[in-house]
Amino acid sequence: MRITGSFRGNPGSRSIFRLSSLRSIFTGCRAVMLPRFGGPEVLELRENVPVPNLNPNEVLVRAKAVSVNPLDCRIRAGYGRSVFQPHLPIIIGRDVSGEVAAIGNSVKSFRVGQEVFGALHPTALRGTYTDHAVLSEDELVEKPASVSHVEASAVPFAALTAWRALKSNARILEGQRVLVFGGGGAVGFAAIQIAVASGCHVTASCVGQTRDRILAAGAEQAVDYTTEVDIEVVVKGKFDAVLDTIGRPETERIGINFLRKGGNYMTLQGEAASLTDRYGFVIGLPLATSLLAKKKIQYQYSHGIDYWWTYMRADPEGLAEIQRLVRAGKLKIPVEKTFPITEVVAAHEAKEKKEIPGKVVLEF
Numbered sequence: 001m002r003i004t005g006s007f008r009g010n011p012g013s014r015s016i017f018r019l020s021s022l023r024s025i026f027t028g029c030r031a032v033m034l035p036r037f038g039g040p041e042v043l044e045l046r047e048n049v050p051v052p053n054l055n056p057n058e059v060l061v062r063a064k065a066v067s068v069n070p071l072d073c074r075i076r077a078g079y080g081r082s083v084f085q086p087h088l089p090i091i092i093g094r095d096v097s098g099e100v101a102a103i104g105n106s107v108k109s110f111r112v113g114q115e116v117f118g119a120l121h122p123t124a125l126r127g128t129y130t131d132h133a134v135l136s137e138d139e140l141v142e143k144p145a146s147v148s149h150v151e152a153s154a155v156p157f158a159a160l161t162a163w164r165a166l167k168s169n170a171r172i173l174e175g176q177r178v179l180v181f182g183g184g185g186a187v188g189f190a191a192i193q194i195a196v197a198s199g200c201h202v203t204a205s206c207v208g209q210t211r212d213r214i215l216a217a218g219a220e221q222a223v224d225y226t227t228e229v230d231i232e233v234v235v236k237g238k239f240d241a242v243l244d245t246i247g248r249p250e251t252e253r254i255g256i257n258f259l260r261k262g263g264n265y266m267t268l269q270g271e272a273a274s275l276t277d278r279y280g281f282v283i284g285l286p287l288a289t290s291l292l293a294k295k296k297i298q299y300q301y302s303h304g305i306d307y308w309w310t311y312m313r314a315d316p317e318g319l320a321e322i323q324r325l326v327r328a329g330k331l332k333i334p335v336e337k338t339f340p341i342t343e344v345v346a347a348h349e350a351k352e353k354k355e356i357p358g359k360v361v362l363e364f
Contacts, residue, residue: 030364031130032344035089037078040348045341049091051132056106059140061116061133063098064149065338068347068360069157069186071122072129076348082276082284083123093129094120094312097143097152098364107137115143119156121314129344131364139314144327154333154359155326156319158186161268162194162243163318165310170241170264174199177237179258182245183222184210186333186359187268191243192217193331203235209357213334232257239263243310261304270309335359 028048036042054060072092075084084090097117100110110116118140120127126134143152166172178195182188183204195202196218203221204214214222223231231254238260244251247269255265271291276284292309299307325331336358339347350356 029130029132030341031091032093032341033089034076034084034092037076037081037085040076040345040352043076043092043345043348044089045344049130052126052134054102054104054134055136056104057137058104058134059100059107059110059116059137060102061096061098061118061135061140062101063096063128063131063133063364065097065153065364066093066128066133066341066362067095067154067157067335068351068362069094070351071157072127073348073351078277080123080273080277082273082281084125087125090125091127091130093127093133094122094124094157095153095155096120096128096133096135097149098133101132104137109137110140110142115145115149116140117143117149117152117156118319119160119312119314122312129341129362131341136314138316139319141319141323144323146329147326147332150335150338150361150363151332152326153361154186154335155190155331156322157312158333159190159194159322159331160315160318161187161310161312162191163315163322164313165243165266165268165308166191166194166198166241167318167321168313168315169266169306169308169310170243172198172200172241175201176240177201177203179235179239179242179255180204180219180245181243181251181255182206183214183219184357185245188243188245189214189217190331190333191245192219193325197325197330200240203239205231242266244268256299256303256305256307259303259305263305264308265299265305266308266310268310270311272309333359335361337361338363340364 029051031049033044033046100112100114178200180188180191184206192202202219204219205223205225208224211222239258241264242255244255244267247267272288275288296307336356338361341362347360
C-alpha cells in the first residue's frame, strides 16, 4: 500500500512510503454495525472497529457522507440473510463520498487526499456506514468539485442501478422511447436523467409532489398514478424500454403491454435473493434461475420482448459517465434530509415510517 504524507522536518515536502499494515496508522474506525436483523433499533454505532488491510486494488476512503438506500433498510430487516447472516455483525451501506486515505499497491487512478465518490456491490459484506470505507478502484471515481459530499453520496448506487438497466440490459439509443414506473424514487429519477441525456423520449409514472421535478429533468410526460384514472389510457404509443422500479404484478402487466417487439422490460424486484433466503442456495438459486428463464421464454414467445431482473453492478464505464453527467449538472438526486451518523437509528426510523419521501444522507 502507498501512503502519502508530509515530514515535519521539511515542511511542504511529500514522500511515498510503504507499510505492511494499515493498523499502524488506522487503529480503528467508527462504524454502524448490524449485529442481528430487525428494526432500526438494532443498529449500533461502535468505536474502534478494525480497519482491514487493503488488497492491491482497494482504496481506503475517509467518508464524509453516506446515503441511506432502500436496500440498506431491507438488509437490516433480513433481506439477503442467506448471504449476510453467516457474517454478522456486518457494516451496512452502499454509497459513499469522501477523500482517499490510503491506496493498495496496484491502484493507479487515485492519490491520497483526492475527493472521490462511489458505491459497493449489493452483496458486499463490509459496507459504507463507517468513517473509513474500503472500495475497489473500479467502484470509485473522482468527485466533481461542483457538488458537495452530501450531494455526491446520494448518486452512485441509484444511478449505477439505472445505468445497468438502461445501458447494459436495454442498450437504449438516441430517439427511442423509455417508460419509467416510479420516476420519483432515486433509481427512477436517475433513469429519467440518464435516458434524457442519451437523447431518449421519456415518460414516467410518479406521485404528485415529484411531477414537476420529473418534467424539469426532461421527461416529456409525467403521470400521477394517485390521480390519473388509467395510465393505459393517458399514455399513448409503444416503448423501446420499460424500467419498473415498483415491480408489482399490475405494473409488470402494463409495462409488458406497452413494449413494442424487440423491446426490453426490466424490473428491480427480481426474486433471486428472496428465493435464496427462503430455500437456501442449493434450492433457491436454481429455482430463481428457472423462474427467470421461464419468464424470458414466456414473454419472448407472447410479446417478442426481452425480460430482465436488473440490479446494481460496479461498472467503471458507467461510473465515468455518471461522473460526467454530475459534473455537467445533468444528473442529480435531490437530498431531502441529512442526519449525523450518530443519529442513524432515527434516520432509518424516519425512512421506515415514510416520514421522509426523498433521499436521506448520513454525515460524518
